[in-house]
Amino acid sequence: MRETFRTHMGWLHSWVGFLGGLVLTAIFATGTLAVFDKEITQWMQPEVVLKANSVTATPVALHHAAETMQAEQQQGRFAFITLPSWRDPVIRVLHYDGHEFIGPVLDPIDGHLFPARQTAGGQFFFDFHFALRSGPVLGCTIVTILGICLLVAIGSGIAIQIKAMWPDLIVFRPFGARPRAWLDAHLITGVLFLPFLIMITYTGTAIRARGILPPHPLLVARHSEQTAQKADDRPKGGRKAAAQQTDLLPPPLAPLIAEAKERLQTDKCELILFSKTEIRIFRSDEASLFLSRDMVSFSRADGHYLGTHIQNGAAAKTTQLIHGLHYARFSTRLLLWLYFVSGFACTVLMASGLVLFLIKRRKNAGNRIMFRLAEGLTLATFIGLPISIMGLFWANRLLPVNMPERLSAETDVFFALWALSCLHGVLFSILKKPLIGWQLQITALAIMAMGVPALDICSQTHSWLHDATRYYVLDILVFLLGLSALFSLTILKRRSV
Amino acid sequence: MTAFCVFFLWAISFWAHESLQPRTLKLFPASNQKKKALFCLRIVGPLLGLFLCLARDVAYGLLYWFGLGSMAGISISLLMVLLKRKRGTLH
DSSP: OHHHHHHHHHHHHHHHHHHHHHHHHHHHHHHHTTTTHHHHHHHHHTTSSSOOTOOSSOOEEEEEEEEHHHHHHHHTTOEEEEESSSSSEEEEEEEEEOOOOOEEEEEETTTOBOOOOOOOOOOOHHHHHHHSSSSIIIIIHHHHHHHHHHHHHHHHHHHHHHHHTTTTOOOOOOTTHHHHHHHHHHHHHHHHHHHHHHHHHHHHHHHGGGGGGGGOOOHHHHHHHHHHHHHHOSSSHHHHHHHHTSSSSSOHHHHHHHHHHHHHTTTTTTEEESSSSEEEEEGGGGSSSSSSOOOEEEETTTTEEEEEEEEOOOOHHHHHHHHHHHHHHOOHHHHHHHHHHHHHHHHHHHHHHHHHHHHHHHHHHTTTTHHHHHHHHHHHIIIIIIHHHHHHHHHHHHHHHHOOHHHHHHHHHHHHHHHHHHHHHHHHTTTTOOOHHHHHHHHHHHHHHHHHHHHHHHHHHHSSSOOHHHHHHHHHHHHHHHHHHHHHHHHHHHHOO | OOOHHHHHHHHHHHHHHHHHHHHHHHSOOHHHHHOOOOOHHHHHHHHHHHHHHHHHOHHHHHHHHHHHHHHHHHHHOOOOHHHHHTTTOOO
Protein backbone atom coordinates (compact mmCIF):
# COMPACT_ATOMS: atom_id res chain seq x y z
CA MET A 1 0.00 0.00 0.00
CA ARG A 2 2.75 2.41 1.08
CA GLU A 3 4.89 1.51 -1.94
CA THR A 4 1.95 2.07 -4.30
CA PHE A 5 1.44 5.48 -2.75
CA ARG A 6 5.12 6.30 -3.17
CA THR A 7 5.04 5.11 -6.79
CA HIS A 8 2.08 7.37 -7.54
CA MET A 9 3.74 10.27 -5.78
CA GLY A 10 6.93 9.57 -7.72
CA TRP A 11 5.05 9.77 -11.02
CA LEU A 12 3.35 12.99 -9.96
CA HIS A 13 6.61 14.51 -8.73
CA SER A 14 8.47 13.59 -11.94
CA TRP A 15 5.95 14.88 -14.45
CA VAL A 16 4.64 17.94 -12.64
CA GLY A 17 8.18 18.74 -11.58
CA PHE A 18 9.63 18.42 -15.07
CA LEU A 19 6.91 20.17 -17.08
CA GLY A 20 6.57 22.99 -14.56
CA GLY A 21 10.27 22.96 -13.75
CA LEU A 22 11.30 24.07 -17.23
CA VAL A 23 9.72 27.46 -16.56
CA LEU A 24 9.99 27.43 -12.76
CA THR A 25 13.79 27.21 -12.98
CA ALA A 26 13.78 30.47 -14.94
CA ILE A 27 11.29 32.02 -12.50
CA PHE A 28 13.47 31.10 -9.52
CA ALA A 29 16.69 32.21 -11.20
CA THR A 30 15.28 35.63 -12.08
CA GLY A 31 13.61 35.90 -8.66
CA THR A 32 16.97 35.25 -7.04
CA LEU A 33 18.53 38.07 -9.07
CA ALA A 34 15.56 40.30 -8.27
CA VAL A 35 16.56 40.17 -4.58
CA PHE A 36 19.30 42.59 -5.59
CA ASP A 37 17.30 44.41 -8.28
CA LYS A 38 18.34 47.87 -7.07
CA GLU A 39 22.02 46.95 -6.96
CA ILE A 40 21.84 45.41 -10.47
CA THR A 41 20.16 48.58 -11.76
CA GLN A 42 22.99 50.60 -10.23
CA TRP A 43 25.57 48.35 -11.95
CA MET A 44 23.73 48.84 -15.23
CA GLN A 45 23.65 52.63 -14.80
CA PRO A 46 27.30 53.48 -14.07
CA GLU A 47 26.64 57.17 -14.78
CA VAL A 48 24.72 57.38 -11.49
CA VAL A 49 27.09 58.34 -8.68
CA LEU A 50 26.07 56.98 -5.29
CA LYS A 51 26.93 58.72 -2.06
CA ALA A 52 26.44 56.24 0.74
CA ASN A 53 25.76 58.91 3.37
CA SER A 54 23.10 60.80 1.42
CA VAL A 55 19.98 58.88 2.41
CA THR A 56 18.03 62.10 3.01
CA ALA A 57 17.02 64.31 0.11
CA THR A 58 17.56 68.05 0.46
CA PRO A 59 14.67 70.49 -0.18
CA VAL A 60 16.45 71.68 -3.36
CA ALA A 61 16.73 68.13 -4.67
CA LEU A 62 13.07 67.46 -3.84
CA HIS A 63 12.07 70.62 -5.71
CA HIS A 64 13.95 69.40 -8.80
CA ALA A 65 12.34 65.98 -8.40
CA ALA A 66 8.88 67.57 -8.27
CA GLU A 67 9.66 69.54 -11.44
CA THR A 68 10.86 66.38 -13.19
CA MET A 69 7.77 64.49 -12.03
CA GLN A 70 5.54 67.27 -13.34
CA ALA A 71 7.30 67.24 -16.71
CA GLU A 72 6.78 63.47 -16.90
CA GLN A 73 3.09 63.80 -16.00
CA GLN A 74 2.65 66.45 -18.66
CA GLN A 75 3.80 63.84 -21.16
CA GLY A 76 0.90 61.67 -20.01
CA ARG A 77 2.94 59.37 -17.78
CA PHE A 78 1.80 58.37 -14.30
CA ALA A 79 5.08 59.39 -12.68
CA PHE A 80 5.95 59.12 -9.01
CA ILE A 81 8.99 59.77 -6.83
CA THR A 82 11.07 57.29 -4.82
CA LEU A 83 13.16 58.86 -2.08
CA PRO A 84 16.76 57.89 -1.30
CA SER A 85 17.20 54.76 0.79
CA TRP A 86 20.26 52.96 2.14
CA ARG A 87 20.16 50.51 -0.78
CA ASP A 88 19.49 53.13 -3.43
CA PRO A 89 20.68 56.56 -2.20
CA VAL A 90 19.31 58.60 -5.11
CA ILE A 91 15.97 60.13 -6.04
CA ARG A 92 14.16 58.37 -8.86
CA VAL A 93 11.19 59.71 -10.81
CA LEU A 94 9.63 56.54 -12.14
CA HIS A 95 6.78 55.47 -14.35
CA TYR A 96 5.58 52.03 -15.43
CA ASP A 97 6.31 51.26 -19.08
CA GLY A 98 4.27 48.05 -19.17
CA HIS A 99 7.15 45.94 -17.90
CA GLU A 100 9.46 47.93 -15.65
CA PHE A 101 9.48 51.05 -13.51
CA ILE A 102 11.92 53.36 -15.27
CA GLY A 103 12.70 57.07 -15.32
CA PRO A 104 15.17 59.86 -14.56
CA VAL A 105 17.61 59.65 -11.64
CA LEU A 106 18.48 62.72 -9.53
CA ASP A 107 21.22 63.53 -7.06
CA PRO A 108 19.72 63.71 -3.53
CA ILE A 109 21.96 66.67 -2.57
CA ASP A 110 21.68 69.21 -5.39
CA GLY A 111 18.98 67.53 -7.47
CA HIS A 112 20.88 67.47 -10.77
CA LEU A 113 19.86 64.83 -13.29
CA PHE A 114 22.34 62.03 -13.88
CA PRO A 115 22.82 61.32 -17.60
CA ALA A 116 21.98 57.67 -16.92
CA ARG A 117 21.68 55.22 -19.79
CA GLN A 118 18.27 53.80 -20.57
CA THR A 119 18.11 50.29 -19.17
CA ALA A 120 15.63 47.86 -17.70
CA GLY A 121 18.17 47.13 -14.97
CA GLY A 122 17.30 44.75 -12.17
CA GLN A 123 13.62 45.47 -12.83
CA PHE A 124 13.90 43.23 -15.88
CA PHE A 125 14.45 40.19 -13.66
CA PHE A 126 11.64 41.28 -11.35
CA ASP A 127 9.22 41.58 -14.28
CA PHE A 128 10.27 38.23 -15.71
CA HIS A 129 9.98 36.60 -12.30
CA PHE A 130 6.42 37.61 -11.58
CA ALA A 131 4.91 37.95 -15.06
CA LEU A 132 7.30 36.20 -17.51
CA ARG A 133 7.32 39.51 -19.39
CA SER A 134 3.83 38.68 -20.62
CA GLY A 135 1.88 41.32 -18.75
CA PRO A 136 0.09 41.34 -15.42
CA VAL A 137 -2.87 39.21 -16.59
CA LEU A 138 -1.49 36.37 -18.71
CA GLY A 139 1.99 36.27 -17.21
CA CYS A 140 0.89 36.48 -13.58
CA THR A 141 -1.76 33.81 -14.12
CA ILE A 142 0.79 31.40 -15.64
CA VAL A 143 3.24 32.06 -12.80
CA THR A 144 0.54 31.53 -10.16
CA ILE A 145 -0.58 28.24 -11.73
CA LEU A 146 3.05 27.14 -11.87
CA GLY A 147 3.35 28.08 -8.20
CA ILE A 148 0.54 25.65 -7.42
CA CYS A 149 2.27 22.99 -9.54
CA LEU A 150 5.41 23.58 -7.48
CA LEU A 151 3.49 23.16 -4.23
CA VAL A 152 2.20 19.82 -5.59
CA ALA A 153 5.74 18.83 -6.59
CA ILE A 154 7.05 19.77 -3.13
CA GLY A 155 4.31 17.78 -1.39
CA SER A 156 4.86 14.69 -3.54
CA GLY A 157 8.64 15.08 -3.16
CA ILE A 158 8.31 15.05 0.62
CA ALA A 159 6.10 11.95 0.41
CA ILE A 160 8.76 10.12 -1.64
CA GLN A 161 11.70 11.14 0.48
CA ILE A 162 10.18 11.22 3.98
CA LYS A 163 11.81 7.94 5.10
CA ALA A 164 15.33 8.90 4.09
CA MET A 165 15.02 12.59 4.92
CA TRP A 166 16.33 12.42 8.48
CA PRO A 167 19.34 10.08 8.06
CA ASP A 168 20.35 11.61 4.69
CA LEU A 169 19.93 15.19 5.86
CA ILE A 170 23.33 16.39 4.64
CA VAL A 171 24.54 13.51 2.47
CA PHE A 172 26.25 14.64 -0.70
CA ARG A 173 28.34 12.37 -2.93
CA PRO A 174 29.53 14.55 -5.81
CA PHE A 175 32.14 11.99 -6.88
CA GLY A 176 29.64 9.16 -6.99
CA ALA A 177 28.04 7.67 -10.10
CA ARG A 178 26.25 10.25 -12.27
CA PRO A 179 22.63 9.73 -11.17
CA ARG A 180 23.75 9.48 -7.52
CA ALA A 181 25.56 12.83 -7.59
CA TRP A 182 22.64 14.61 -9.28
CA LEU A 183 20.14 12.95 -6.94
CA ASP A 184 22.17 14.03 -3.90
CA ALA A 185 22.38 17.58 -5.23
CA HIS A 186 18.61 17.54 -5.75
CA LEU A 187 17.90 16.11 -2.29
CA ILE A 188 20.33 18.15 -0.25
CA THR A 189 19.11 21.46 -1.68
CA GLY A 190 15.52 20.27 -1.42
CA VAL A 191 15.78 19.17 2.21
CA LEU A 192 18.01 21.89 3.64
CA PHE A 193 16.18 24.72 1.92
CA LEU A 194 12.72 23.18 2.33
CA PRO A 195 11.45 25.86 4.78
CA PHE A 196 12.53 28.61 2.37
CA LEU A 197 11.13 26.76 -0.63
CA ILE A 198 7.72 26.25 0.98
CA MET A 199 7.59 29.80 2.33
CA ILE A 200 8.60 31.50 -0.92
CA THR A 201 6.34 29.31 -3.10
CA TYR A 202 3.34 29.67 -0.81
CA THR A 203 3.70 33.46 -0.40
CA GLY A 204 4.38 33.93 -4.12
CA THR A 205 1.28 31.94 -5.05
CA ALA A 206 -0.89 33.55 -2.37
CA ILE A 207 0.00 37.10 -3.50
CA ARG A 208 -1.52 36.53 -6.94
CA ALA A 209 -4.02 33.79 -6.03
CA ARG A 210 -6.97 36.08 -6.60
CA GLY A 211 -6.10 36.08 -10.30
CA ILE A 212 -6.92 32.39 -10.68
CA LEU A 213 -9.74 32.04 -8.18
CA PRO A 214 -13.37 32.67 -9.16
CA PRO A 215 -14.31 36.24 -8.15
CA HIS A 216 -16.33 36.67 -4.97
CA PRO A 217 -19.38 39.01 -5.47
CA LEU A 218 -18.18 41.27 -2.66
CA LEU A 219 -14.74 41.61 -4.28
CA VAL A 220 -16.28 42.40 -7.66
CA ALA A 221 -18.36 45.20 -6.13
CA ARG A 222 -15.38 46.59 -4.26
CA HIS A 223 -13.14 46.37 -7.32
CA SER A 224 -15.59 48.30 -9.50
CA GLU A 225 -15.89 50.91 -6.75
CA GLN A 226 -12.10 51.27 -6.59
CA THR A 227 -11.80 51.39 -10.38
CA ALA A 228 -14.36 54.19 -10.51
CA GLN A 229 -12.45 56.10 -7.83
CA LYS A 230 -9.16 55.63 -9.68
CA ALA A 231 -10.73 56.78 -12.93
CA ASP A 232 -11.96 59.86 -11.12
CA ASP A 233 -8.47 60.51 -9.82
CA ARG A 234 -6.81 60.20 -13.22
CA PRO A 235 -6.80 63.13 -15.65
CA LYS A 236 -9.70 62.95 -18.10
CA GLY A 237 -9.49 63.87 -21.76
CA GLY A 238 -6.13 62.43 -22.66
CA ARG A 239 -2.72 64.07 -22.66
CA LYS A 240 -3.89 67.62 -23.25
CA ALA A 241 -6.19 67.57 -20.25
CA ALA A 242 -3.52 65.84 -18.20
CA ALA A 243 -1.11 68.61 -19.02
CA GLN A 244 -3.58 71.28 -17.91
CA GLN A 245 -4.34 69.51 -14.64
CA THR A 246 -0.69 69.07 -13.73
CA ASP A 247 0.39 72.59 -14.60
CA LEU A 248 0.69 73.56 -10.97
CA LEU A 249 3.92 72.55 -9.26
CA PRO A 250 3.20 70.62 -6.05
CA PRO A 251 3.95 72.43 -2.76
CA PRO A 252 7.43 71.95 -1.18
CA LEU A 253 7.79 68.26 -0.39
CA ALA A 254 10.31 68.37 2.49
CA PRO A 255 7.82 69.62 5.14
CA LEU A 256 5.21 67.15 3.90
CA ILE A 257 7.67 64.24 4.22
CA ALA A 258 8.58 65.36 7.75
CA GLU A 259 4.90 65.52 8.70
CA ALA A 260 4.20 62.14 7.10
CA LYS A 261 7.03 60.54 9.10
CA GLU A 262 5.59 62.00 12.27
CA ARG A 263 2.05 60.85 11.55
CA LEU A 264 3.15 57.36 10.50
CA GLN A 265 5.56 57.20 13.44
CA THR A 266 8.40 56.05 11.24
CA ASP A 267 11.84 57.36 10.40
CA LYS A 268 11.64 56.32 6.75
CA CYS A 269 9.30 57.23 3.92
CA GLU A 270 10.14 56.07 0.43
CA LEU A 271 7.37 56.59 -2.07
CA ILE A 272 5.44 59.70 -3.13
CA LEU A 273 2.47 59.33 -5.46
CA PHE A 274 0.73 62.27 -7.10
CA SER A 275 -2.91 62.12 -8.13
CA LYS A 276 -4.89 64.97 -9.63
CA THR A 277 -5.78 66.38 -6.23
CA GLU A 278 -3.59 64.58 -3.72
CA ILE A 279 -0.03 63.86 -2.73
CA ARG A 280 0.36 60.49 -1.00
CA ILE A 281 3.48 59.74 1.00
CA PHE A 282 4.06 56.07 1.90
CA ARG A 283 6.01 54.41 4.66
CA SER A 284 9.26 52.81 3.48
CA ASP A 285 9.19 49.09 2.64
CA GLU A 286 12.42 48.70 4.58
CA ALA A 287 10.80 49.86 7.82
CA SER A 288 9.41 46.47 8.84
CA LEU A 289 8.86 42.84 7.86
CA PHE A 290 5.23 43.78 7.16
CA LEU A 291 5.06 45.35 3.72
CA SER A 292 2.32 47.86 4.33
CA ARG A 293 0.89 50.60 2.19
CA ASP A 294 0.39 52.95 5.14
CA MET A 295 0.32 56.52 3.88
CA VAL A 296 -0.50 60.12 4.60
CA SER A 297 -2.42 62.26 2.07
CA PHE A 298 -1.95 65.96 1.45
CA SER A 299 -3.68 68.37 -0.87
CA ARG A 300 -1.80 68.81 -4.13
CA ALA A 301 -2.94 72.43 -4.37
CA ASP A 302 -1.65 73.82 -1.06
CA GLY A 303 -0.21 70.86 0.85
CA HIS A 304 -2.68 70.82 3.71
CA TYR A 305 -3.16 67.53 5.54
CA LEU A 306 -6.03 65.36 4.27
CA GLY A 307 -5.77 62.07 6.15
CA THR A 308 -3.80 59.05 7.28
CA HIS A 309 -4.39 55.54 6.05
CA ILE A 310 -3.05 52.81 8.33
CA GLN A 311 -4.22 49.19 8.08
CA ASN A 312 -4.02 47.32 11.36
CA GLY A 313 -6.59 44.51 11.09
CA ALA A 314 -5.57 40.88 11.37
CA ALA A 315 -6.35 40.17 7.70
CA ALA A 316 -4.42 43.24 6.56
CA LYS A 317 -1.45 42.31 8.74
CA THR A 318 -1.45 38.76 7.34
CA THR A 319 -1.44 40.11 3.79
CA GLN A 320 1.35 42.52 4.69
CA LEU A 321 3.40 39.68 6.19
CA ILE A 322 2.91 37.50 3.10
CA HIS A 323 4.01 40.39 0.88
CA GLY A 324 6.89 41.29 3.18
CA LEU A 325 8.22 37.73 3.31
CA HIS A 326 8.10 37.35 -0.46
CA TYR A 327 9.28 40.78 -1.63
CA ALA A 328 12.23 40.76 0.80
CA ARG A 329 12.75 44.50 0.93
CA PHE A 330 14.63 44.18 4.20
CA SER A 331 17.03 46.66 5.63
CA THR A 332 19.71 44.11 6.48
CA ARG A 333 22.30 42.91 4.01
CA LEU A 334 22.72 39.51 5.71
CA LEU A 335 19.06 38.63 5.26
CA LEU A 336 19.17 39.71 1.62
CA TRP A 337 22.19 37.49 1.06
CA LEU A 338 20.45 34.59 2.81
CA TYR A 339 17.51 35.06 0.45
CA PHE A 340 19.88 35.21 -2.50
CA VAL A 341 21.74 32.02 -1.55
CA SER A 342 18.49 30.22 -0.73
CA GLY A 343 17.00 31.29 -4.07
CA PHE A 344 20.12 30.07 -5.85
CA ALA A 345 19.92 26.72 -4.02
CA CYS A 346 16.27 26.33 -5.06
CA THR A 347 17.25 27.09 -8.67
CA VAL A 348 19.88 24.33 -8.43
CA LEU A 349 17.22 22.04 -6.93
CA MET A 350 14.96 22.52 -9.93
CA ALA A 351 17.68 22.37 -12.54
CA SER A 352 19.09 19.14 -11.04
CA GLY A 353 15.53 17.75 -11.02
CA LEU A 354 15.28 18.37 -14.76
CA VAL A 355 18.56 16.55 -15.39
CA LEU A 356 17.50 13.62 -13.17
CA PHE A 357 14.25 13.27 -15.11
CA LEU A 358 16.25 12.86 -18.32
CA ILE A 359 18.86 10.51 -16.85
CA LYS A 360 16.15 8.16 -15.57
CA ARG A 361 14.41 7.99 -18.95
CA ARG A 362 17.36 8.02 -21.32
CA LYS A 363 17.71 4.21 -21.41
CA ASN A 364 14.07 3.48 -22.31
CA ALA A 365 13.00 6.59 -24.17
CA GLY A 366 16.29 8.11 -25.34
CA ASN A 367 15.46 7.73 -29.03
CA ARG A 368 12.02 9.29 -28.90
CA ILE A 369 11.62 12.73 -30.41
CA MET A 370 9.85 14.03 -27.29
CA PHE A 371 12.82 13.01 -25.17
CA ARG A 372 15.17 14.83 -27.56
CA LEU A 373 12.99 17.91 -27.37
CA ALA A 374 12.90 17.72 -23.57
CA GLU A 375 16.67 17.43 -23.49
CA GLY A 376 17.12 20.46 -25.72
CA LEU A 377 14.72 22.50 -23.59
CA THR A 378 16.51 21.44 -20.42
CA LEU A 379 19.79 22.60 -21.89
CA ALA A 380 18.20 25.92 -22.82
CA THR A 381 16.88 26.34 -19.28
CA PHE A 382 19.96 25.15 -17.44
CA ILE A 383 22.71 26.82 -19.49
CA GLY A 384 20.86 29.01 -21.99
CA LEU A 385 19.27 31.21 -19.33
CA PRO A 386 22.58 32.14 -17.64
CA ILE A 387 24.06 32.75 -21.11
CA SER A 388 21.26 35.17 -21.97
CA ILE A 389 21.64 36.94 -18.60
CA MET A 390 25.33 37.40 -19.36
CA GLY A 391 24.28 38.65 -22.81
CA LEU A 392 22.11 41.28 -21.11
CA PHE A 393 25.13 42.49 -19.10
CA TRP A 394 27.29 42.53 -22.24
CA ALA A 395 24.64 44.48 -24.13
CA ASN A 396 24.42 46.96 -21.28
CA ARG A 397 28.09 47.81 -21.62
CA LEU A 398 28.44 47.50 -25.42
CA LEU A 399 25.36 49.27 -26.77
CA PRO A 400 25.83 53.03 -27.32
CA VAL A 401 24.71 55.06 -24.29
CA ASN A 402 22.43 57.36 -26.29
CA MET A 403 21.02 54.73 -28.60
CA PRO A 404 17.29 55.18 -29.28
CA GLU A 405 15.11 52.36 -27.90
CA ARG A 406 18.11 51.18 -25.94
CA LEU A 407 16.03 49.41 -23.31
CA SER A 408 14.28 47.20 -25.86
CA ALA A 409 17.59 46.51 -27.61
CA GLU A 410 19.05 45.17 -24.35
CA THR A 411 16.11 42.89 -23.68
CA ASP A 412 16.06 41.80 -27.34
CA VAL A 413 19.64 40.60 -26.93
CA PHE A 414 18.54 38.57 -23.89
CA PHE A 415 15.68 36.84 -25.69
CA ALA A 416 17.62 36.37 -28.93
CA LEU A 417 20.41 34.58 -27.08
CA TRP A 418 17.95 32.43 -25.20
CA ALA A 419 16.13 31.47 -28.41
CA LEU A 420 19.47 30.69 -30.03
CA SER A 421 20.47 28.49 -27.10
CA CYS A 422 17.14 26.68 -27.30
CA LEU A 423 17.52 26.05 -31.05
CA HIS A 424 21.11 24.92 -30.58
CA GLY A 425 20.17 22.56 -27.74
CA VAL A 426 17.24 20.99 -29.57
CA LEU A 427 19.26 20.63 -32.79
CA PHE A 428 22.20 18.88 -31.11
CA SER A 429 19.81 16.70 -29.16
CA ILE A 430 17.91 15.65 -32.30
CA LEU A 431 21.23 14.93 -34.02
CA LYS A 432 21.97 12.64 -31.05
CA LYS A 433 24.96 14.71 -29.99
CA PRO A 434 23.63 16.17 -26.74
CA LEU A 435 27.00 15.99 -24.99
CA ILE A 436 28.63 18.21 -27.62
CA GLY A 437 25.68 20.60 -27.26
CA TRP A 438 26.21 20.78 -23.49
CA GLN A 439 29.94 21.26 -23.89
CA LEU A 440 29.55 24.06 -26.45
CA GLN A 441 27.00 25.95 -24.39
CA ILE A 442 28.96 25.59 -21.15
CA THR A 443 32.04 26.90 -23.00
CA ALA A 444 30.00 29.88 -24.20
CA LEU A 445 28.75 30.50 -20.66
CA ALA A 446 32.28 30.34 -19.22
CA ILE A 447 33.59 32.80 -21.81
CA MET A 448 30.70 35.21 -21.46
CA ALA A 449 30.66 35.14 -17.65
CA MET A 450 34.40 35.55 -17.27
CA GLY A 451 34.29 38.25 -19.91
CA VAL A 452 31.85 40.48 -18.01
CA PRO A 453 34.42 41.82 -15.48
CA ALA A 454 36.94 42.33 -18.32
CA LEU A 455 34.31 44.20 -20.31
CA ASP A 456 33.41 46.27 -17.26
CA ILE A 457 37.07 47.27 -16.87
CA CYS A 458 37.60 47.96 -20.57
CA SER A 459 34.43 50.02 -20.99
CA GLN A 460 35.76 52.59 -18.47
CA THR A 461 32.27 53.69 -17.57
CA HIS A 462 33.02 54.39 -13.92
CA SER A 463 35.70 54.92 -11.32
CA TRP A 464 37.14 51.91 -9.49
CA LEU A 465 38.25 53.90 -6.47
CA HIS A 466 35.05 55.55 -5.25
CA ASP A 467 31.63 53.97 -4.93
CA ALA A 468 32.80 50.75 -6.60
CA THR A 469 31.46 48.03 -4.28
CA ARG A 470 28.47 47.44 -6.56
CA TYR A 471 30.86 46.72 -9.47
CA TYR A 472 33.23 44.50 -7.47
CA VAL A 473 30.44 42.33 -6.06
CA LEU A 474 28.60 41.69 -9.32
CA ASP A 475 31.81 41.24 -11.32
CA ILE A 476 33.19 38.76 -8.78
CA LEU A 477 29.95 36.76 -8.64
CA VAL A 478 29.73 36.58 -12.41
CA PHE A 479 33.39 35.60 -12.65
CA LEU A 480 32.79 32.79 -10.13
CA LEU A 481 29.89 31.59 -12.28
CA GLY A 482 32.28 31.49 -15.24
CA LEU A 483 34.84 29.55 -13.21
CA SER A 484 32.26 26.99 -12.10
CA ALA A 485 31.17 26.60 -15.72
CA LEU A 486 34.79 25.96 -16.65
CA PHE A 487 35.08 23.37 -13.87
CA SER A 488 31.90 21.64 -15.06
CA LEU A 489 33.27 21.60 -18.59
CA THR A 490 36.44 19.87 -17.41
CA ILE A 491 34.40 17.18 -15.62
CA LEU A 492 32.12 16.73 -18.64
CA LYS A 493 35.11 16.33 -20.99
CA ARG A 494 36.78 13.86 -18.62
CA ARG A 495 33.61 11.75 -18.54
CA SER A 496 33.14 11.82 -22.29
CA VAL A 497 36.62 10.39 -22.92
CA MET B 1 28.27 38.28 15.88
CA THR B 2 24.90 36.72 16.70
CA ALA B 3 24.63 35.47 13.13
CA PHE B 4 28.05 33.85 13.38
CA CYS B 5 27.13 32.17 16.67
CA VAL B 6 23.87 30.83 15.24
CA PHE B 7 25.68 29.55 12.16
CA PHE B 8 28.26 27.86 14.38
CA LEU B 9 25.57 26.26 16.56
CA TRP B 10 23.77 24.92 13.51
CA ALA B 11 27.06 23.71 12.07
CA ILE B 12 27.99 21.67 15.15
CA SER B 13 24.46 20.24 15.24
CA PHE B 14 24.72 19.06 11.66
CA TRP B 15 28.19 17.75 12.39
CA ALA B 16 26.85 15.80 15.37
CA HIS B 17 23.91 14.53 13.31
CA GLU B 18 26.13 13.22 10.53
CA SER B 19 28.61 11.76 13.01
CA LEU B 20 25.81 9.72 14.57
CA GLN B 21 24.79 8.09 11.29
CA PRO B 22 25.89 4.42 10.96
CA ARG B 23 27.72 5.09 7.65
CA THR B 24 29.87 7.77 9.31
CA LEU B 25 30.37 5.79 12.53
CA LYS B 26 31.99 3.07 10.39
CA LEU B 27 34.59 5.58 9.21
CA PHE B 28 34.95 7.62 12.38
CA PRO B 29 34.06 5.30 15.29
CA ALA B 30 32.89 6.97 18.50
CA SER B 31 32.66 5.78 22.10
CA ASN B 32 29.31 5.60 23.86
CA GLN B 33 30.12 8.71 25.84
CA LYS B 34 30.97 10.63 22.71
CA LYS B 35 27.77 9.42 21.09
CA LYS B 36 25.77 10.77 24.02
CA ALA B 37 27.55 14.12 23.78
CA LEU B 38 26.88 14.28 20.04
CA PHE B 39 23.24 13.45 20.65
CA CYS B 40 22.95 16.32 23.14
CA LEU B 41 24.72 18.72 20.77
CA ARG B 42 22.33 17.78 17.98
CA ILE B 43 19.36 18.86 20.09
CA VAL B 44 20.80 21.78 22.02
CA GLY B 45 22.51 23.55 19.10
CA PRO B 46 19.42 24.54 17.07
CA LEU B 47 17.41 25.38 20.20
CA LEU B 48 20.12 27.69 21.48
CA GLY B 49 20.39 29.21 18.02
CA LEU B 50 16.66 29.84 17.94
CA PHE B 51 16.81 31.48 21.36
CA LEU B 52 19.65 33.76 20.21
CA CYS B 53 17.81 34.72 17.01
CA LEU B 54 14.55 35.51 18.76
CA ALA B 55 16.31 37.39 21.54
CA ARG B 56 18.05 39.57 18.95
CA ASP B 57 15.02 40.22 16.75
CA VAL B 58 11.61 38.63 17.15
CA ALA B 59 10.31 39.64 13.70
CA TYR B 60 13.30 38.58 11.63
CA GLY B 61 14.62 35.92 14.06
CA LEU B 62 12.98 32.92 12.40
CA LEU B 63 14.18 33.98 8.95
CA TYR B 64 17.75 34.24 10.23
CA TRP B 65 17.44 30.90 12.03
CA PHE B 66 16.20 28.99 9.00
CA GLY B 67 18.53 30.76 6.56
CA LEU B 68 21.66 30.27 8.65
CA GLY B 69 20.63 26.66 9.31
CA SER B 70 20.45 25.90 5.59
CA MET B 71 23.81 27.56 5.01
CA ALA B 72 25.40 25.62 7.86
CA GLY B 73 23.94 22.36 6.51
CA ILE B 74 25.45 22.92 3.08
CA SER B 75 28.80 23.93 4.58
CA ILE B 76 29.04 20.83 6.79
CA SER B 77 27.93 18.64 3.92
CA LEU B 78 30.78 19.94 1.74
CA LEU B 79 33.22 19.61 4.64
CA MET B 80 32.15 15.96 5.10
CA VAL B 81 32.73 15.35 1.38
CA LEU B 82 36.30 16.61 1.76
CA LEU B 83 36.96 14.62 4.94
CA LYS B 84 35.55 11.40 3.56
CA ARG B 85 37.43 11.86 0.31
CA LYS B 86 40.60 12.36 2.29
CA ARG B 87 39.98 8.99 3.90
CA GLY B 88 39.54 7.57 0.41
CA THR B 89 36.16 6.08 1.15
CA LEU B 90 33.96 8.23 -1.03
CA HIS B 91 33.27 7.05 -4.56
